[in-house]
Amino acid sequence: MNCVALPILIPLVLMIMQIFFRRKIFSQWLGISGSLLLLLSTFYLFGQVTKHGILTLNVGGWPAPYGITLVIDYLSILMLVISAVIIFCISIYAVSFLKTTGEKQRFYIAFYALILGLNGAFITGDVFNLYVWFEVMLISSFVLITLGSSREQLSGGIKYLSLNLIGSLLFLAGIGLLFGKTGTLNMAQLAEILREDDSAILLNTSAMLFFVAFGIKAAIFPLFFWLPASYHTPNITITSLFAGLLTKVGVYTMIRFFTLFFVQDQPFWHNLLLTLAGLTMFIGGSAAIAQYEIRKILSYHIISQIGYMVMGLGIFTPLGLAGGIFFTLHNMIAKTNTFLVSGMVFKLKGNYHLKNIGGLVKESPLLAVLFIIPAFALAGVPPLSGFFAKFILIKAGFEDGHYFVTAVAVFTGLLTLYSMIKIWNEAFLKKSPEDPSHEKDKIKLSLLEVLPSILLGLISLGMGIFASSVFGYTMEAANQLINPSIYIETVLYNQ
Amino acid sequence: MNSVILQIAARYVRWMLLIFALVALIRGHNYPGGGFIGGLLAGLALIYDGFAFDHKRISKKRKINPVGYIGVGLLLIFISLLFGILSGDVLMKGIWISLNLPLLGQLKLGTPFIFDIGVFFVVIGITILFFLSLKRR
Secondary structure: OOOOOHHHHHHHHHHHHHHHOOOHHHHHHHHHHHHHHHHHHHHHHHHHHHHHOOEEEEHHHOOOOOOOEEEEOHHHHHHHHHHHHHHHHHHHHHHHHOOOHHHHHHHHHHHHHHHHHHHHHHHEOEHHHHHHHHHHHHHHHHHHHOOOOOHHHHHHHHHHHHHHHHHHHHHHHHHHHHHHHHOOOEHHHHHHHHHHOHHHHHHHHHHHHHHHHHHHHHOOHHHOOHHHHHOOOOOHHHHHHHHHHHHHHHHHHHHHHHHHOOOOOHHHHHHHHHHHHHHHHHHHHHHHHOOOEHHHHHHHHHHHHHHHHHHHHHHOOHHHHHHHHHHHHHHHHHHHHHHHHHHHHHHHHOOOEHHHOOOHHHHOHHHHHHHHHHHHHHHOOOOOHHHHHHHHHHHHHHHOOOHHHHHHHHHHHHHHHHHHHHHHHHHHHOOOOOOHHHOOOOOOOOHHHHHHHHHHHHHHHHHHHOHHHHHHHHHHHHHHHHOOHHHHHHHHHOO | OOOHHHHHHHHHHHHHHHHHHHHHHHHHHOOOOOHHHHHHHHHHHHHHHHHHOOHHHHHHOOOOOHHHHHHHHHHHHHHHHHHHHHOOOOOOOOOEEEEEEOOOEEEEEEHHHHHHHHHHHHHHHHHHHHHHHHHHO
């Protein structure tokens, strides 16, 4: 049986079950076991992809350019596996960090709706279908942001929704132009038509609309304003989920579109991508330095690190793309983990502001270790995953002669290190500003609370230690992207 | 809002809208209409009371649970997906049967119709949910 649709079907079934069985215990355990099932199914699909190459499924039995085709290649499956890992960890984390029972029940429903949209966006082979999945994601993430329905969350949610709706509008306009020019929206057929076409320069209009739309979703340089305005408002569980997954879908689609069919006029696009990548890195990194709220520092870091992923795309050699994909995978894990740790800091100290907390290294040494791993992974300290990701990117940048943007990347690495050390000094090393004489009862973290962070930390470490095999997979993905003839062949002719 | 005209009209308009909604739903496969439009019309019919009388009337007197509607709709959608697999073909494959009815002539029924009914219920649920949450503020 063809299992390509499993990453969509599992969240759909789970969402339905969450709606019908809303007992407290049940919804929690269903949430965790369901995400475990999703994780296992992505492992199975990963095995299938390594064995058989690109997997396709023509939904409804309509053959390729006419119906919607679901396609899983190396890039899709890597994103699916890593996001399933994050989803599993978040579903455990939600049990202890969401406050009320009602909040938990509504969380799990919207959570699976979000995953439905996310996985759909990763595996679809049709541009309009991609738009639909983006909308599913947008609506469910809006529900998640405003879940606590406090004033602050509503204002953050409205900013998030309105700016992203503009993105969706541009996306739709781009689809219209593309369909008007080519008469198809199947990605493989688009690639077949556009790669042959010399007059494809006309497509720059629709390519630019797509670029701005995905740029808004991915929060790259001039378009990132919604992210710092909204990411610190919801419950920390939801912020961690968004930090790991949402912006990366924008990066994923950008990689997909600009390797598969928007490959005309390469000098212009690659210069634009590299310039914006450099600016995104630098501005995100330096904005983070000015912040004193942990969640805001980390939010600006999300932006800064999107720059590295776009840089991989802008270099556009197999090595550069592989570096960009490696960086994306590493960043999803490490970024989520830092947010999870900041949630635990909040639980112990009751505050996110660096000036009001301190002394955590004595209070909870385990938490200090849990913070050090993702923080140093983000800063790029060997032997953690971030070092190899940055190393590959910088090597690719120098080999292809992009000295300036590579220098910016190295310098931004220092900015990241500075911010991480700032959090470390203020929250962990510094003496606690609270008066020690009337100390509150010490709150201890339970195993269920730290388990997701431990898992993600181990994966960061593992991706560093087994970097060569992870790099092998990302290199496969990059080769598939650079030579899309196999993709086109499999989708269109090899049913 | 307390308007006598609206309250009396509500009795009749509600049923008209519901019938319209059903017509739109059924003709949807080949003509303009379908689950989404039908669902919006039916949702409008159900929240008409909320405009004419009081929003609490929807959830109390009529005992409507919007999330339940969404659940039923999603379940129907999921069931319609499964027919394709159960008949040994791919996911979402449309299965059609045609009935010869004495008065109506030939009637073609297929799994896309179940999908449409699912969409119909999801849209009703979402419409009521939005209405109730906006009214509560």
